[in-house]
Amino acid sequence: MLTPYQDSRIQSSIRPLARAKSRSAVSCDTCQVRESAVCATLSDEERAVLDAAKSRHNVRRGQVICYEGDEANTVYTVETGTVRLSKLLADGRRQVTGFLTAGDFLGLMDDAVHACTAEAVDEVTVCRIERRAFERLCQRLPRLEHRLRAHASQVLAAAHEHMLLLGQRSPREKLACFLLRLHERLGNGAAPKDALSLPMKRTDIADFLGLTIETVSRTFTVMRQEGLIELPEPQLVIFKDREAIEDIAA
Amino acid sequence: MLTPYQDSRIQSSIRPLARAKSRSAVSCDTCQVRESAVCATLSDEERAVLDAAKSRHNVRRGQVICYEGDEANTVYTVETGTVRLSKLLADGRRQVTGFLTAGDFLGLMDDAVHACTAEAVDEVTVCRIERRAFERLCQRLPRLEHRLRAHASQVLAAAHEHMLLLGQRSPREKLACFLLRLHERLGNGAAPKDALSLPMKRTDIADFLGLTIETVSRTFTVMRQEGLIELPEPQLVIFKDREAIEDIAA
DNA sequence: CGAAACCTTGATACCTTTCAATTGAGGTGG
DNA sequence: CCACCTCAATTGAAAGGTATCAAGGTTTCG
Numbered sequence: 001m002l003t004p005y006q007d008s009r010i011q012s013s014i015r016p017l018a019r020a021k022s023r024s025a026v027s028c029d030t031c032q033v034r035e036s037a038v039c040a041t042l043s044d045e046e047r048a049v050l051d052a053a054k055s056r057h058n059v060r061r062g063q064v065i066c067y068e069g070d071e072a073n074t075v076y077t078v079e080t081g082t083v084r085l086s087k088l089l090a091d092g093r094r095q096v097t098g099f100l101t102a103g104d105f106l107g108l109m110d111d112a113v114h115a116c117t118a119e120a121v122d123e124v125t126v127c128r129i130e131r132r133a134f135e136r137l138c139q140r141l142p143r144l145e146h147r148l149r150a151h152a153s154q155v156l157a158a159a160h161e162h163m164l165l166l167g168q169r170s171p172r173e174k175l176a177c178f179l180l181r182l183h184e185r186l187g188n189g190a191a192p193k194d195a196l197s198l199p200m201k202r203t204d205i206a207d208f209l210g211l212t213i214e215t216v217s218r219t220f221t222v223m224r225q226e227g228l229i230e231l232p233e234p235q236l237v238i239f240k241d242r243e244a245i246e247d248i249a250a
Numbered sequence: 251m252l253t254p255y256q257d258s259r260i261q262s263s264i265r266p267l268a269r270a271k272s273r274s275a276v277s278c279d280t281c282q283v284r285e286s287a288v289c290a291t292l293s294d295e296e297r298a299v300l301d302a303a304k305s306r307h308n309v310r311r312g313q314v315i316c317y318e319g320d321e322a323n324t325v326y327t328v329e330t331g332t333v334r335l336s337k338l339l340a341d342g343r344r345q346v347t348g349f350l351t352a353g354d355f356l357g358l359m360d361d362a363v364h365a366c367t368a369e370a371v372d373e374v375t376v377c378r379i380e381r382r383a384f385e386r387l388c389q390r391l392p393r394l395e396h397r398l399r400a401h402a403s404q405v406l407a408a409a410h411e412h413m414l415l416l417g418q419r420s421p422r423e424k425l426a427c428f429l430l431r432l433h434e435r436l437g438n439g440a441a442p443k444d445a446l447s448l449p450m451k452r453t454d455i456a457d458f459l460g461l462t463i464e465t466v467s468r469t470f471t472v473m474r475q476e477g478l479i480e481l482p483e484p485q486l487v488i489f490k491d492r493e494a495i496e497d498i499a500a
Numbered sequence: 501c502g503a504a505a506c507c508t509t510g511a512t513a514c515c516t517t518t519c520a521a522t523t524g525a526g527g528t529g530g
Numbered sequence: 531c532c533a534c535c536t537c538a539a540t541t542g543a544a545a546g547g548t549a550t551c552a553a554g555g556t557t558t559c560g
Contacts, residue, residue: 085410087410087411087413087414089414089418089419090500093418093419094418095413095414095417095418097410097413097414108399108402108403108406109403109407110400110403110404110407115403115406115407115410115411116410138396139392139396142389142392142395145392145395145396145399146388146389146395148399149358149395149398149399149402150360152358152399152402152403152406153358153359153360153365153402154360155406156358156365156402156405156406156409157359157360157365159406159409159410159413160335160337160347160365160366160409161337161365162413163337163345163347163409163412163413163416164337164339164345164347166413166416166417166460167345167416167457167458167459167460168339168343168344168345168460169339170515171515171516201537201538201539202538202539202540203538207417208417209417210416210417210418211516211517212516212517212518213538213539213540214516214517214518214539214540214541215515215516215517216539217539217540217541218516218540218541220539220540221540221541234538234539234540250340420547421547421548451505451506451507452506452507452508453506461548461549462548462549462550463506463507463508464507464508464509464548464549464550465547465548465549467507467508467509468508468509468548470507470508471508471509483557484506484507484508484556484557501560502559502560503558503559503560504557504558504559504560505556505557505558505559506555506556506557506558507554507555507556507557508553508554508555508556509552509553509554509555510551510552510553510554511550511551511552511553512549512550512551512552513548513549513550513551514547514548514549514550515546515547515548515549516545516546516547516548517544517545517546517547518543518544518545518546519542519543519544519545520541520542520543520544521540521541521542521543522539522540522541522542523538523539523540523541524537524538524539524540525536525537525538525539526535526536526537526538527534527535527536527537528533528534528535528536529532529533529534529535530531530532530533530534
């Protein structure tokens with residue numbers, strides 16, 4: 001059951017030192033996601049309170065931000081990069097439950113422990129706040145609390161959508177959905193309109209879609225042969241027939 | 251693709267008249283879940299405010315409470331019975347995203363529309379509140395808002411757990427997990443310790459676990475032949491070797 | 501009693517997984 | 531500079547498991 005790929009997952013589970021993350025204290029004014037993150041609704045004064053409690057961190061590719069089962073003493077907002085959320089079974093099988101990108105919030109759990117392991121897929125910057133401080137903030141700022149609930153319900157809706165994908169869709173449909181949704185999330189950048197630069201490896205895609213890497217790879221190949229996409233590099237997808245892909249994903 | 255069972259799903263999508271649900275106005279004092287629902291943390295005065303806005307409804311077996319895509323003008327708390335949440339694909343494939351039981355809350359969505367269709371699996375009683383009134387209540391009662399967030403994170407954790415099941419587990423593991431989790435949720439009642447009365451049909455179980463009814467049925471049969479369970483009736487499971495089942499689900 | 505819904509069981513086909521080998525990219529050290 | 535290693539992705543062949551198709555049996559209810 002353990003393939004070399006899965007071995008690498010286990011190895012990546014070695015706890016990194018906290019100081020491995022480079023830290024810097026910076027104001028919300030320089031934050032690239034202050035319009036979209038959960039703190040977006042705060043007034044200037046309210047944000048000043050936040051400023052005092054938070055710090056910015058760079059997380060290197062592959063590094064763990066928090067472990068499934070860890071006490072949730074910290075909450076994060078992703079500023080740049082892509083974070084992978086995943087859960088492990090005892091024998092090494094892994095389900096990637098989602099990816100976080102710029103503006104996404106991490107640490108919504110009740111009060112106990114993190115539900116998923118969070119790891120940096122590429123170079124990631126996070127805004128970090130101690131949970132205690134954040135909870136005090138929530139008590140003082142009802143709008144923040146309300147915004148968190150709104151965020152939670154969005155994430156939950158996405159989770160339901162993903163359950164539908166995992167339980168009912170074929171590999172072909174899964175991959176089509178995945179590519180379109182990811183493109184919509186990341187595509188707002190400066191990238192060419194029909195190009196999608198995948199931050200994650202095939203293993204991540206496979207574990208996200210409930211498939212094996214071989215099936216993912218084969219499905220990519222078929223789509224390429226059908227002229228739906230081009231794959232100049234494994235991690236660069238060019239949409240050639242978006243309409244056909246949307247039909248598959250429908 | 252459309253089996254007779256799936257046909258029945260489509261038929262059940264005919265919108266019922268609102269008045270088909272029997273309505274009665276009753277105080278929270280008689281509510282059977284006032285200790286466990288989201289309103290549990292409210293003080294007596296706060297609950298009095300709730301009383302004015304809410305009403306109790308009986309929903310008959312098979313009736314729809316709300317549709318996926320409907321404007322979310324109402325929120326509910328389940329008082330008795332079991333509610334099925336599901337999402338449909340255009341061709342009739344269905345994913346059951348979860349079941350709600352006594353004390354569960356329905357209507358957490360951001361502000362727009364319901365993410366899933368909610369239907370009564372058996373005889374159900376719900377406590378119903380207009381969304382507007384409920385939101386006003388949340389603004390007045392920070393503890394309620396906070397409680398909603400806590401509830402959201404619990405539901406989200408369960409969703410992540412179910413993604414792991416859907417994406418990685420075998421039919422045998424899926425069914426073992428399902429039986430144990432359901433028993434834990436419902437088992438607090440007066441029922442015999444090792445008996446589990448299934449409120450839902452095979453179709454619901456299949457669509458919840460991402461399997462066909464045939465596979466569910468066969469898996470039940472195998473477990474029965476192995477002496478793990480007994481099935482005096484299709485909807486009554488007796489655990490004969492709980493430890494073995496837990497091993498499968500591990 | 502008859503019809504419909506539900507569940508089980510059987511036979512078959514197909515699709516995905518598994519196992520295995522190959523290729524290419526990137527990094528390191530001799 | 532190139533041999534050598536690892537990691538990632540692809541491709542092939544084979545096996546196995548679940549879906550599909552089909553039939554029969556049971557229960558429920560009008």
